[in-house]
Each structure stands twice: as C-alpha cells, then as structure tokens.
Amino acid sequence: MKLRRTRLYVPGNNPHLVENVGLYGADCVILDLEDSVPIEQKFDARILVKYALQNVNFGKSEKWVRINSLDTPFWEKDIHEVLEFVDVINVPKIESYEDLEKLDTLMREIEEKKGIKMRGVVPIIETFRGLVNVRGIAKHPRVVAMAWGGEDLTAELGIPKKKALILDHVRAEIVIAAKSQGKMALDTVYSNIRDEEGLFEYAKRARYMGFDGVGVLHPNQIEIVHRAFRPSDEEIEDACRIVEAAEKAKKGGKGVIALNGRMIDKPVLERAKKILAFAEVD
Amino acid sequence: MIEAGTNEKGDARVRIESGKREIIVMSKLERLYGDAIHKTVEEMTEGIDAKIIVEDQGALDWVIRARIESAIRKYRGEKE
Numbered sequence: 001m002k003l004r005r006t007r008l009y010v011p012g013n014n015p016h017l018v019e020n021v022g023l024y025g026a027d028c029v030i031l032d033l034e035d036s037v038p039i040e041q042k043f044d045a046r047i048l049v050k051y052a053l054q055n056v057n058f059g060k061s062e063k064w065v066r067i068n069s070l071d072t073p074f075w076e077k078d079i080h081e082v083l084e085f086v087d088v089i090n091v092p093k094i095e096s097y098e099d100l101e102k103l104d105t106l107m108r109e110i111e112e113k114k115g116i117k118m119r120g121v122v123p124i125i126e127t128f129r130g131l132v133n134v135r136g137i138a139k140h141p142r143v144v145a146m147a148w149g150g151e152d153l154t155a156e157l158g159i160p161k162k163k164a165l166i167l168d169h170v171r172a173e174i175v176i177a178a179k180s181q182g183k184m185a186l187d188t189v190y191s192n193i194r195d196e197e198g199l200f201e202y203a204k205r206a207r208y209m210g211f212d213g214v215g216v217l218h219p220n221q222i223e224i225v226h227r228a229f230r231p232s233d234e235e236i237e238d239a240c241r242i243v244e245a246a247e248k249a250k251k252g253g254k255g256v257i258a259l260n261g262r263m264i265d266k267p268v269l270e271r272a273k274k275i276l277a278f279a280e281v282d
Numbered sequence: 283m284i285e286a287g288t289n290e291k292g293d294a295r296v297r298i299e300s301g302k303r304e305i306i307v308m309s310k311l312e313r314l315y316g317d318a319i320h321k322t323v324e325e326m327t328e329g330i331d332a333k334i335i336v337e338d339q340g341a342l343d344w345v346i347r348a349r350i351e352s353a354i355r356k357y358r359g360e361k362e
Contacts, residue, residue: 014290014292014293015292015293015341015342015345015348016290016291016292016293019292019342019345042362043286043352043355043356043360043361043362044286044287044348044349044352047348047351047352047355048345048348048349048352050348051344051345051347051348051351052344052348054344055342055343055344056344073362074362077362
C-alpha cells in the first residue's frame with residue numbers, strides 16, 4: 001500500500017531548499033508554485049521546478065507539484081511545464097467536478113501527446129462551494145486523495161482558524177467523501193513548526209479521524225507525524241494474528257477465517273492489512 | 283534588460299542585455315566552476331546576439347540551466 005502520511009511543502013522558487021528534498025524521508029514532496037511564490041517569480045519558479053523534478057534525487061518520496069488555482073492565468077502553463085515529470089498534481093481551490101474536468105482535459109491532451117501514463121490529482125477543498133460538492137469531486141477518476149485547507153473557509157466566516165469548531169465537520173466531510181470512493185483523505189498542516197508535542201497530538205487525532213496523512217511545513221515534522229501514524233504495539237500484534245490466520249485459511253482452502261473462535265470478515269482483514277502498512281510491516 | 287533567478291544562496295541570476303554577444307560569468311567558485319558555467323551558458327545561448335551575465339551564488343548545474351532557460355524564454359517574448 002502506498003503511504004502518504006506526510007507531504008512536505010517546499011517553495012518552488014528556492015533552489016537551496018529544493019536540492020535536498022529527497023533526504024528527509026517524507027512520503028510525498030510538494031514543490032509549490034502557488035502561495036509560496038510571489039507573482040513576479042511565477043515564471044522562473046515554474047521552469048526551476050521542471051528542472052528540479054528531473055535532476056533532484058527525491059529518494060522514496062512521491063513527486064507532487066502544487067499548481068496555481070484554476071481562476072489564475074498560471075495553471076495551464078504550470079501543467080504544460082511540469083506534468084511530464086510529476087507523479088501527482090495538487091490543485092488548490094477546487095469547487096466542483098466540472099473544475100476537475102477542465103483540468104483533466106488539458107492533462108489528457110498532454111499525456112496523449114507525450115505518451116505518458118495518467119497522472120493523479122489531489123484537489124484541495126478550501127471554500128464552502130467546494131465543500132458542498134465534495135462528494136462529487138471525490139468521484140472523479142483522476143482523484144487519488146482529497147485534501148483541504150481552512151484559511152479561506154474561516155476567513156469567510158470571520159472567525160480565527162484555531163477556534164473554528166466547524167472545521168471538525170469539514171474534516172469529517174473530507175474523510176467521508178474520500179473513503180466513499182476508496183480514495184485517501186489528507187489533513188491540512190500543523191503550522192506551529194516548533195510545537196512538537198502539539199504536532200504529535202494533532203497527527204494522532206488526524207489518524208483517528210480517518211485521515212491517511214497530514215501536510216508538513218518543515219522536515220523536522222516528518223518523523224513526528226510518522227510516529228503518530230504508527231499503530232500501537234497492541235494494534236500491530238492483533239493485525240499480525242489476523243493476517244496470519246487469513247493466510248493459513250487460504251492455504252487450507254477454507255473460505256472462512258477464524259481466530260480464537262472469532263470469525264474474521266473482510267473489513268476486519270482489510271483494517272489489519274492497513275494497520276500493518278502504517279506500521280511498515282511486510 | 284531581461285533577468286531571471288536571484289542572488290540568494292544556491293541560486294544564480296542571469297541577465298540578458300542588448301548589445302554585442304558577450305558572456306560574463308561571476309561566481310564565488312569561479313576557479314573551480316567558472317569554465318563549466320561558461321560552457322553551459324555558451325551552449326544554451328548559442329545564436330543569441332546579446333550580452334549575457336551570470337552571477338552565481340553556488341548554484342548547482344541544473345539551477346543555472348533553469349535560470350538560463352527562463353532568461354532566454356523571457357528574452358524571446360514569453361510572459362507570466
């Protein structure tokens with residue numbers, strides 16, 4: 001199973017920060033062309049990112065690029081420049097299935113022209129309109145995971161993000177939408193990069209909320225999040241026993257899996273496999 | 283004058299100015315990498331009749347190439 005516990009945001013206009021991204025061990029690295037790049041540097045950053053994707057060693061990290069939103073004059077140029085070299089396109093402020101269709105048309109055109117395989121998309125839900133349409137958005141075949149951001153939502157309400165109770169509902173909506181389509185759900189970043197304990201609790205909560213990962217802003221946050229997403233020893237031992245029992249039943253040609261007199265059905269087995277994947281146990 | 287890149291650590295600033303073709307490379311590591319950078323600029327800007335100035339702040343080869351490509355494309359009229 002592919003893990004996306006951490007996705008490290010790196011400004012796409014800063015070569016010094018980009019050159020070592022593969023050393024940190026994040027599951028995904030996002031070279032950002034959006035918020036961290038001032039308008040006057042968009043052109044240079046787009047070309048720099050194209051070169052980085054081809055020359056920097058990303059280690060085991062999946063290569064993502066966050067492009068500019070579809071209401072800007074930049075997104076099409078971003079796609080043209082980087083699509084060939086990325087694994088996943090991360091796109092902000094997606095509000096509808098039609099938004100994804102617009103993106104998909106251009107991506108498909110380039111993929112066919114270049115003869116490259118279909119790239120994944122991770123839309124970021126950041127507005128109430130996007131939230132209302134989130135279940136439809138998650139259905140799009142391009143979507144490999146759903147992400148969200150709270151700044152615009154809370155700004156629209158005029159309330160501080162840290163105190164916004166509504167965000168728990170938003171989180172639940174993202175998880176439900178993603179999981180109903182068998183996709184991953186990714187929580188937003190924990191922005192206080194010095195608060196290690198706070199980050200650990202935040203990531204732990206994200207896991208129990210149903211998320212598969214969180215965004216990170218600093219390499220130091222990666223190990224903490226991976227630790228928070230690691231299942232407990234008890235969970236791992238239980239999962240090992242379930243998977244072993246399933247393998248034994250399969251070998252013995254039995255259709256029913258039993259463990260200590262308890263019937264193990266498909267969802268329990270699936271959960272056990274997922275726990276072992278998070279624990280990085282083969 | 284056309285410009286790409288910055289003077290930040292690990293980056294390079296490339297300028298293209300109208301005039302007779304000339305390549306100027308300024309690098310902190312000129313003794314070590316001056317010739318290699320010069321060769322890269324020469325190869326990537328072939329046919330451009332202008333003054334090309336590269337100020338290197340310890341950039342890797344791919345960074346210099348990216349900045350040169352940016353500058354050339356702006357010089358040829360690409361925008362945004």
